[in-house]
Amino acid sequence: MLHGFCATVAKALKIEDTAWDLVKLHRKEFKVAFLSYPDFYTDSYPALKKSTLVDLSKLSTKETNYEDSENPPILHRKELMILESDPHHALFKEITEEGENAGLYENPFKIGFQQTWLRLISDKGYCLIDGRLVRSSSVALLDDIQQVHRHLTAITRYELSTPLKSLAKHGYLDGNHTIFDYGCGKGDDLRELEAHGLSAMGWDPNFRPDADITEADVVNIGFVINVIEDIDERIEALQKAYILANKILVVSAMVAGEATISKFKPYKDGILTSKNTFQKYYSQSELQSFIERTLEVDAIAVAPGIFYVFRDPIEQQSYLSERQRRHREWNHLSNRESRSKAAAVIFAKHQPLLQSFWSTCLELGRLPALDELEDPKALEEALGSPRKALQVLEATADIEDLKLASSLRTEDLLVYFALGLFGKRKPYTHMAEGMKRDIKAFFGTYQNAIENAKEALFSVSNVQLINELCEKSATELPACQLNTNHSLVFHERYLNQLAPELRIYVGCAAQLVGELEGIDLVKIHITSGKVSFMVYEEFDSSPLPKLVERIKVRMRDQDVDFFDYVEPYKPPLLYWKSRYIDESFEDHKKQLSFDKKLAATGIMKPDKEFGPMRSELDWQLRELGLEIRGYRLYKV
Numbered sequence: 001m002l003h004g005f006c007a008t009v010a011k012a013l014k015i016e017d018t019a020w021d022l023v024k025l026h027r028k029e030f031k032v033a034f035l036s037y038p039d040f041y042t043d044s045y046p047a048l049k050k051s052t053l054v055d056l057s058k059l060s061t062k063e064t065n066y067e068d069s070e071n072p073p074i075l076h077r078k079e080l081m082i083l084e085s086d087p088h089h090a091l092f093k094e095i096t097e098e099g100e101n102a103g104l105y106e107n108p109f110k111i112g113f114q115q116t117w118l119r120l121i122s123d124k125g126y127c128l129i130d131g132r133l134v135r136s137s138s139v140a141l142l143d144d145i146q147q148v149h150r151h152l153t154a155i156t157r158y159e160l161s162t163p164l165k166s167l168a169k170h171g172y173l174d175g176n177h178t179i180f181d182y183g184c185g186k187g188d189d190l191r192e193l194e195a196h197g198l199s200a201m202g203w204d205p206n207f208r209p210d211a212d213i214t215e216a217d218v219v220n221i222g223f224v225i226n227v228i229e230d231i232d233e234r235i236e237a238l239q240k241a242y243i244l245a246n247k248i249l250v251v252s253a254m255v256a257g258e259a260t261i262s263k264f265k266p267y268k269d270g271i272l273t274s275k276n277t278f279q280k281y282y283s284q285s286e287l288q289s290f291i292e293r294t295l296e297v298d299a300i301a302v303a304p305g306i307f308y309v310f311r312d313p314i315e316q317q318s319y320l321s322e323r324q325r326r327h328r329e330w331n332h333l334s335n336r337e338s339r340s341k342a343a344a345v346i347f348a349k350h351q352p353l354l355q356s357f358w359s360t361c362l363e364l365g366r367l368p369a370l371d372e373l374e375d376p377k378a379l380e381e382a383l384g385s386p387r388k389a390l391q392v393l394e395a396t397a398d399i400e401d402l403k404l405a406s407s408l409r410t411e412d413l414l415v416y417f418a419l420g421l422f423g424k425r426k427p428y429t430h431m432a433e434g435m436k437r438d439i440k441a442f443f444g445t446y447q448n449a450i451e452n453a454k455e456a457l458f459s460v461s462n463v464q465l466i467n468e469l470c471e472k473s474a475t476e477l478p479a480c481q482l483n484t485n486h487s488l489v490f491h492e493r494y495l496n497q498l499a500p501e502l503r504i505y506v507g508c509a510a511q512l513v514g515e516l517e518g519i520d521l522v523k524i525h526i527t528s529g530k531v532s533f534m535v536y537e538e539f540d541s542s543p544l545p546k547l548v549e550r551i552k553v554r555m556r557d558q559d560v561d562f563f564d565y566v567e568p569y570k571p572p573l574l575y576w577k578s579r580y581i582d583e584s585f586e587d588h589k590k591q592l593s594f595d596k597k598l599a600a601t602g603i604m605k606p607d608k609e610f611g612p613m614r615s616e617l618d619w620q621l622r623e624l625g626l627e628i629r630g631y632r633l634y635k636v
Contacts, residue, residue: 044131365409
């Protein structure tokens with residue numbers, strides 16, 4: 001209603017739509033102001049260019065032009081002026097939070113005009129660089145002649161880069177997809193792909209400037225945007241790479257925390273290295289926001305610093321759904337006394353075909369359609385239809401596993417849809433046929449699936465429920481460590497054995513980080529809405545693995561903290577590893593024996609989770625005449 005009213009007033013006064021961006025309605029007076037901020041989307045704190053104030057009680061107007069003003073009014077808190085669905089909302093909110101953290105909004109009467117605002121920023125010990133707040137004390141005074149050497153950032157690799165390895169894992173390097181490497185550096189990935197018989201092309205402004213820039217099914221822009229110091233050029237590179245991708249764009253950049261960044265000279269929105277190369281270190285959420293804001297599409301986290309951007313929403317659905325699908329080894333069909341002699345004859349005649357059909361049933365958790373079968377023509381000729389094939393199995397074999405497979409698939413889809421809601425992905429207008437069949441078989445309708453997913457997603461905010469499920473998991477998982485009312489720690493391979501609500505809880509965190517390949521232990525923080533992922537050196541081969549990386553996801557903030565335990569930091573040890581593994585681990589028996597003998601030394605009590613660093617432990621053992629060799633304690 002108000003929008004229509006304002007549009008009518010503007011039209012009556014012949015104020016062009018392009019002459020105003022915001023409208024200010026006066027609450028105590030019958031006035032409305034049409035405000036022009038031409039730099040609304042490009043300037044962190046845009047200046048007012050022109051104001052047209054309309055006094056509706058007097059039917060008069062007043063126009064004020066600030067185009068030549070040295071101290072124009074400026075705009076703050078831009079996120080309040082747009083919808084949350086707007087791709088700029090996250091950035092605008094981030095800019096406002098920077099100012100709040102710097103104490104710039106403590107007195108709102110002092111921030112309305114440009115010069116006052118800049119003076120306040122300076123008084124607080126900051127300055128503006130490319131619209132972002134930077135500590136004045138850490139800013140290097142760089143002359144305009146500063147030359148950034150981008151070509152020196154290219155490194156020599158002797159194996160595929162991490163983004164390309166992720167593509168290989170997901171089947172995109174199977175020879176059926178064309179590949180283009182945008183910003184290929186020295187071409188090491190291209191040579192590695194060619195060595196495996198794959199055809200790939202690439203371009204680089206320094207090393208392959210004359211190469212053709214062509215479209216491809218898969219385009220990789222790997223660790224390129226982080227070495228471009230000009231923000232506009234960075235955006236342009238990302239957009240160009242996206243236009244070239246027919247199916248999927250892989251974007252990767254350097255991710256680091258403040259501890260790493262503080263070691264270098266600040267320059268623009270990044271840092272300068274000793275080689276005079278530029279690096280823009282992102283946080284995980286910042287990188288995702290940059291990609292989504294620039295391309296106006298979803299960016300799917302695959303690993304820290306690596307994101308997939310799909311051109312085809314159906315392919316995106318398939319990828320995300322497969323991430324939540326559990327695969328298990330099923331028993332072969334077992335015969336039982338047949339209720340039908342005719343069925344028994346058919347079973348004996350077509351047993352290999354029926355076994356293949358049964359495997360597909362268990363994989364899908366439902367009756368498959370003909371086009372989902374390995375050999376649909378053979379089954380149709382022999383048995384008529386999938387339904388008739390299932391009837392033969394019902395009469396001749398034990399098919400109870402299908403109920404379990406159906407239950408597992410329903411849970412997987414529930415987790416998938418719930419994580420889609422958490423990621424605020426748009427509802428799909430098109431779906432793969434297999435997904436449509438899944439929804440009909442397990443939920444009846446898409447609306448039912450979404451309602452069930454909403455209920456499951458909202459349930460993870462229930463601390464009491466999470467605590468109860470963690471306690472229940474502690475009795476059901478093969479191995480784990482429960483810290484009552486605080487946390488549950490377990491090995492990543494047990495994740496899919498958790499209740500759907502806990503899978504969603506961890507999945508929400510993983511969605512911000514990427515896939516959990518390489519993660520050893522997962523820690524669910526029961527009360528704080530956090531999940532930690534731990535990576536240990538030699539987890540599978542050492543009795544005391546060293547913690548080398550910890551990733552803490554703050555789901556309430558939807559942000560990620562990375563902690564690296566490398567020099568000069570001393571990595572903590574994982575004590576009592578036997579609590580986190582079962583017989584499926586090769587070193588399980590040796591670990592049990594080691595933990596028992598370590599407890600017998602009295603150096604550390606088994607009820608203590610944390611213990612001395614390795615050097616201190618070795619010293620204390622030497623005092624007892626002992627030393628660690630492999631999984632044993634030897635007398636010295």
